[in-house]
Amino acid sequence: MKLLNKNIIGFLSIILLLSSYDALSQDAQKGDLSVGLNYFINNNKIPYLLVKVKTKVDGKFKPVSDIPLNLFLDKDSAGTLIGKVVTNEKGEATAIIPPTLKNQWNSSIKHSFLASFDGNKKYESAKADLTVGKAKILIDTTSDRKITATVFEMKDTSWIPVKGVELKIAVRRLDADLSVNETASFTTDSTGQASADFKRDSIPGDIKGNIVLVAKIEDNDQYGNLLIEKTVPWGSKFAAVNNFDRRTLFATRDKTPIWLLFMAYSIVITVWGILISLVISIFKIKKLGEA
Amino acid sequence: MENSNSIANEKIIQDLLPQKFGRSGKIWTGILVAFCLVGLFAYYRQLRYGLIVTSMRDYVSWGIYISNFVFFVAISLVGSLITAVFRLADVHWSTPLTRIAEIIAVAAIIFASLIIIVDMGSPERFYNLFIHGRLQSPIIWDVIVITTYFFISILLLYFPLLPDIQILLRFKEKSGTRLHKFYSFIGSFWKGTPEQFKLSEKAINILCITIIPVAFSIHTVTSWLFATTYRPGWDSTNFGAYFISGAFLVGAGGVVVAMYVFKKAYHLEKYITPDHFEKMGRIVVLLALLYLYFNVNEYLVPAFKMKKSEEAHLNGLFTGEFAPLFWFAISVGMLIPIVILLFKKGRRPLPVFIAGIMVVVGAWFKRYLIVTPTLLHPFLPMTNVPDNYRHYFPSWEEWAIALGSLAGAMLVITILSRIFPIIPIQETITEQHETAE
Numbered sequence: 001m002k003l004l005n006k007n008i009i010g011f012l013s014i015i016l017l018l019s020s021y022d023a024l025s026q027d028a029q030k031g032d033l034s035v036g037l038n039y040f041i042n043n044n045k046i047p048y049l050l051v052k053v054k055t056k057v058d059g060k061f062k063p064v065s066d067i068p069l070n071l072f073l074d075k076d077s078a079g080t081l082i083g084k085v086v087t088n089e090k091g092e093a094t095a096i097i098p099p100t101l102k103n104q105w106n107s108s109i110k111h112s113f114l115a116s117f118d119g120n121k122k123y124e125s126a127k128a129d130l131t132v133g134k135a136k137i138l139i140d141t142t143s144d145r146k147i148t149a150t151v152f153e154m155k156d157t158s159w160i161p162v163k164g165v166e167l168k169i170a171v172r173r174l175d176a177d178l179s180v181n182e183t184a185s186f187t188t189d190s191t192g193q194a195s196a197d198f199k200r201d202s203i204p205g206d207i208k209g210n211i212v213l214v215a216k217i218e219d220n221d222q223y224g225n226l227l228i229e230k231t232v233p234w235g236s237k238f239a240a241v242n243n244f245d246r247r248t249l250f251a252t253r254d255k256t257p258i259w260l261l262f263m264a265y266s267i268v269i270t271v272w273g274i275l276i277s278l279v280i281s282i283f284k285i286k287k288l289g290e291a
Numbered sequence: 292m293e294n295s296n297s298i299a300n301e302k303i304i305q306d307l308l309p310q311k312f313g314r315s316g317k318i319w320t321g322i323l324v325a326f327c328l329v330g331l332f333a334y335y336r337q338l339r340y341g342l343i344v345t346s347m348r349d350y351v352s353w354g355i356y357i358s359n360f361v362f363f364v365a366i367s368l369v370g371s372l373i374t375a376v377f378r379l380a381d382v383h384w385s386t387p388l389t390r391i392a393e394i395i396a397v398a399a400i401i402f403a404s405l406i407i408i409v410d411m412g413s414p415e416r417f418y419n420l421f422i423h424g425r426l427q428s429p430i431i432w433d434v435i436v437i438t439t440y441f442f443i444s445i446l447l448l449y450f451p452l453l454p455d456i457q458i459l460l461r462f463k464e465k466s467g468t469r470l471h472k473f474y475s476f477i478g479s480f481w482k483g484t485p486e487q488f489k490l491s492e493k494a495i496n497i498l499c500i501t502i503i504p505v506a507f508s509i510h511t512v513t514s515w516l517f518a519t520t521y522r523p524g525w526d527s528t529n530f531g532a533y534f535i536s537g538a539f540l541v542g543a544g545g546v547v548v549a550m551y552v553f554k555k556a557y558h559l560e561k562y563i564t565p566d567h568f569e570k571m572g573r574i575v576v577l578l579a580l581l582y583l584y585f586n587v588n589e590y591l592v593p594a595f596k597m598k599k600s601e602e603a604h605l606n607g608l609f610t611g612e613f614a615p616l617f618w619f620a621i622s623v624g625m626l627i628p629i630v631i632l633l634f635k636k637g638r639r640p641l642p643v644f645i646a647g648i649m650v651v652v653g654a655w656f657k658r659y660l661i662v663t664p665t666l667l668h669p670f671l672p673m674t675n676v677p678d679n680y681r682h683y684f685p686s687w688e689e690w691a692i693a694l695g696s697l698a699g700a701m702l703v704i705t706i707l708s709r710i711f712p713i714i715p716i717q718e719t720i721t722e723q724h725e726t727a728e
Contacts, residue, residue: 253425264426264435271439274501278446281494285453285487289480 030121031055033064035128037115039224044136048096051115053087055123063091067123071095072114073104080104082113109134109154135162135223139215139230145198147180149215151188153223161192165217169196171203172212172229178203180213198234205235300720304458307716308465309709310557316705323702330695333688334409342412344688350673351666351683355693356410358659362541363403363700364437364513365534365654369542370396370444371506375499384570386722387562387714391549393448394713395542398703400441402696409692429515440502440509447498450491453481454717470710510534517661523604524665533585537654540578544628544650547571549704551644553713562714565640572638575646576629583625604668612682613664616656624653 036052051069054061064087071082082101085093097105105111112131119125134154141147147169152159165188170177178200186194198213205211211234216227247257312320337344347354373392377385408414424431456478463471481487511531518530527533547568554563593601594609608617628646631637637646663683673681685693 249427251427253423253427256426260426264432268435268439271501271505274497275439275442275446278450278494278497281490282449285490286480288484288486288490289482 030119031123033067033117033123033126034061035069035115035117035126037113037128037130038219039113039130039132040227041136041224042227043229044138046096048094049082049113049115051085051087051093051095051128053091053093053117053126063087063089064123065089065091067091067117069093069115069117072116073097073101074108074112074114076114076116109156130224132224133222135217135226137167137215137217137226137228139213139228141213141230141232145234146195147198147213147215148193148195149186149188149228150192151194151217151226152192161188161190163188163190163192165192165220165223167194167215167217169194169213169215171200172214177214177216201234203235204238205233207238207240209233209235209237211235299723303720303723304716306559306561307712307714307719308459308462309712312709316556316709320702320705323698323705326698327695327702330692330698333691333695336688337409337692338413344686346679346683346686346689348680349676350669350680351663353410353662353666354683355659355663355685355689356406358655358662359693359696360403360406360410361513361534361658361662362655363399363406363696364510365538365541365658366545366651367396367399367403367440367444367542368506368510368535368538369546370447371502372539372542373546374447375502375506378495378499379503383722384567386718387559388546388550388567388571389451389718390448390711390713390715391553392542392546393444393451394704394707394711395545395549396444397441397448398700398707400437400444401703402700404437404441405699406693406696409696429512429519432512433509433516436505436509436512440505443498443502443505447495447502449477450495450498451715451718452711453478453487453491454483455712455715457481457483458716459712473710507535510538517665522665522670523598523601523668524661527589529585529588533582533589536578536582536585537657540575540582540625541651541654543571543575543578544647544654547575547643547647548651551640551647553708554640557713559714562719568640568643569635569638572632572643572646575643575650576632579625579629579632579650583629586621586625600670604664607664607668608660613660617660620653620656620660622653623649624657625650628653 032055034054034056036054038050038052039047040050041047049071051071053064053067053069055064056062067087069085069087070076071085073080073082080101082097083095085095087093110131110133112129115128117123117126136152136159138150138152139147140150149167149169151162151165151167153162154160166185167188168177168179168185170179180196181199183196186196188194194215203211210231213230213232214227216225217223218225220226243251245255247255249257249260333344345354345356369392373385374389378389408417411417420431420434424434456474459466459474460471460479466474511534514530514534517525518527520526550563550567550571553559590605590608594605597605607613628649631642631646636642667681667683
């Protein structure tokens with residue numbers, strides 16, 4: 001009996017141990033999230049934030065979708081809420097600085113942004129912050145195809161040129177930007193300017209030969225991401241080639257190539273002409289027999 | 292002398308007149324009709340429930356119906372080989388075989404057309420080919436060239452028949468009233484005048500010249516249905532010649548089988564002699580070697596390069612899922628017949644008949660191996676599909692329809708051999724006279 005009791009107690013202990021292990025493992029399965037905040041301002045218009053959320057799986061970062069985040073300006077309170085966002089399948093979400101925060105935005109030349117995730121069944125809570133100073137970028141061109149980009153930062157209430165900022169001067173293409181000459185990036189001088197000569201003379205533009213120049217500061221610790229565009233008629237005119245309405249082998253039946261129609265009908269008419277003449281000769285034979 | 296000639300002529304006519312079915316003929320016809328009826332029932336089921344009754348799915352959309360189609364087109368080429376090529380080359384020994392070849396060609400081309408309509412599912416889709424067909428598509432070329440070849444084959448059967456019809460009309464009692472009326476309808480106007488012979492001979496010569504390019508076209512265009520794609524196993528510049536050489540082989544194989552059967556069934560030993568088997572045996576072995584050469588080109592050269600896109604397909608044939616069938620088709624369809632027929636003893640009637648059967652059976656499976664395995668190796672991997680999409684084995688309905696169509700073709704041959712002399716009577720008489728002179 002004692003032995004039986006010992007066995008039962010031992011068995012129950014194992015069950016308890018396993019169930020407690022299982023309870024612990026529930027907590028252990030929760031993952032850690034890495035939240036990244038990026039600040040953008042394009043063409044000196046409305047600034048916006050891009051949030052990137054990822055987690056480490058088998059030693060590699062992978063984007064996490066459906067993560068709800070609260071974004072705040074300067075401090076975490078209801079009055080400074082920029083917006084509530086949810087990450088997409090790329091683990092990204094964007095939010096513009098809303099007009100309701102205009103007064104607070106104008107009150108300072110430097111701002112902090114806060115992103116917070118409260119945690120859920122799968123992931124622990126996570127936070128991120130980013131501080132940027134207000135800056136702007138201008139672009140100008142001359143008739144001899146020289147491009148000048150000027151970077152300013154806000155000091156007190158006026159815009160001051162900034163020296164030593166690295167930027168890129170490029171041409172917008174379909175999938176990426178192409179630098180205007182062999183220099184990959186430029187640095188502003190004491191007047192806040194960086195200049196580049198345009199050496200992509202034969203580059204295709206739109207139907208009028210327009211191309212879009214771009215000057216951009218990327219992932220700058222002080223100013224974030226700034227970008228400005230300017231359209232100039234420096235490209236070659238694009239002449240669209242459209243085979244849609246032409247006679248091709250892959251066109252619809254009413255657009256059969258003439259050479260194919262000629263060949264096919266020639267063969268068919270020749271062969272069937274011979275066959276019809278042979279049928280006629282049957283009637284001739286018949287007539288001869290009847291005569 | 293004239294009297295002895297007329298006695299000899301009468302003997303030839305009596306020997307070669309169509310004969311009523313004996314007991315074995317009736318059993319044979321009954322078996323073929325039974326196969327056709329089962330095929331018709333399966334086709335009814337396909338019309339009633341749709342192509343879902345077949346095993347063809349998203350990937351394998353051409354199964355044994357299209358294999359059967361390619362087989363029929365191939366065997367139909369024999370009409371141009373035996374009749375046209377030999378006639379133009381002034382080869383006289385083949386005269387007793389010409390009608391057999393013409394009848395096989397007509398029967399095969401009829402069922403090639405029918406099986407395509409079966410493959411479409413609903414037969415009214417055939418109409419769509421004409422209202423929506425594009426001249427740029429090889430499918431439309433195939434429709435045009437098959438129709439043309441069918442018409443030429445009918446004419447090539449009909450013109451040499453006219454003098455025989457005149458003979459058949461003399462034997463009303465033997466042929467019966469209905470057949471006599473039929474003979475009258477199709478050829479009572481033939482009186483055998485020199486003018487009629489002249490017109491007929493001219494027409495036959497024109498047909499013999501015309502049928503050769505059309506025959507080459509029919510099978511080249513059929514090969515282009517495959518070769519105009521980029522798919523592994525089909526993407527070949529060699530396909531036209533490869534198909535034509537295979538077609539001549541299976542056609543010649545079909546003729547030697549038919550020769551043996553007709554010789555036995557109608558006691559035609561005096562007309563279809565061991566010499567015919569000897570000569571046809573030589574032709575079959577030559578064509579088998581030629582087809583083997585094209586097979587080496589089609590399989591060994593891609594295997595030497597082993598492009599990534601071709602690898603799975605070729606391995607599937609050489610050592611994989613289709614290997615037993617592939618090596619069966621190569622050995623039974625080519626290698627063993629070559630070994631048999633290379634030797635003089637192998638070119639006696641029975642071995643030639645056996646080699647012919649092997650060639651025909653091997654050729655049917657070879658067509659299946661050309662059509663289907665490629666479809667199981669698409670360029671994009673098969674994902675999220677039911678397991679049965681990854682393999683193909685025909686359903687009973689497909690087997691029944693395919694076998695029914697083969698039985699149907701043989702039934703047409705059987706019926707035509709019952710109606711018309713299987714060996715041209717008038718030509719045999721003429722040649723006997725020429726030989727005597």
